[in-house]
Amino acid sequence: MAKSTGNNCNKGNNREGRWAEQLLNPCAAAITAGNLTRVQHLLNVLYELGSPSGDANHRLAAHGLHSLTHHLSSSSSSTSCVSMELTTFASTEPRFFQRSLLKFYEVSLWFAFPNNIANASILQILAQEPDRSLNLHILDIGVSHGMQWPTLLEALTHRSGGPPPLIRLTIVAATPFSVGPPAETTSPPGSSDVQNPWTSIYISTYSTTNLCEH
Secondary structure (H helix, E strand, O other), rough: OOOHHHHHHHHHHHHHOOOHHHHHHHHHHHHHOOOOOHHHHHHHHHHOOOOOOOOOHHHHHHHHHHHHHHHHHHHHHOOHHHHHOOOOOOOOOOOHHHHHHHHHHOOHHHHHOOOOOOHHHHHHHHHHHOOOOEEEEEEOOOOOEEEEEEEEEHHHHHHOOOOOOEEEEEEEEOHHHOOOOOOHHHHHHOOOOOOOOOEEEEEEOOOOOOOOOO
């Protein structure tokens, strides 16, 4: 009886000690089944645990992870023509993205409501400022892709006492989707083509056609 118990313990220890195999096999099965969520989860676990300089399990996990990722990249190369046609936020044409964003903004209260609250807060703070001749500088981290500001600019034009003389909108982003409110932008003559993560747009409220990007 003691011998049988020892065998059972050894079998249990063997199963527990083969954790790399227990991760790699389900990951391979998930790849075959097309279960991308499970594949991503198991690949993340293997990435965290695998090590080419560890024990047998860690080395198996590392080399198995390399084989699986190579298999995935090889499989995706066979459908490269299809994947090239897929449209993502990074690859879409900016004007198409802006039109889609405008439509989404129109139909989604979850997107428009926070922007309206933020704009109302800005207007409330400005209303408490006695000096109406001060300029306004807004720092935008690019969350709304510029969709927040057209309504704010319109509200400022109807403000009691008139709008601020100058509004400066600084956008912290290097992507083409966060350059000002959705519209065509132009660079001033002689400007360089160097990408700058800090994009400033100066809007003169006395001349609504004066829009310059620096």
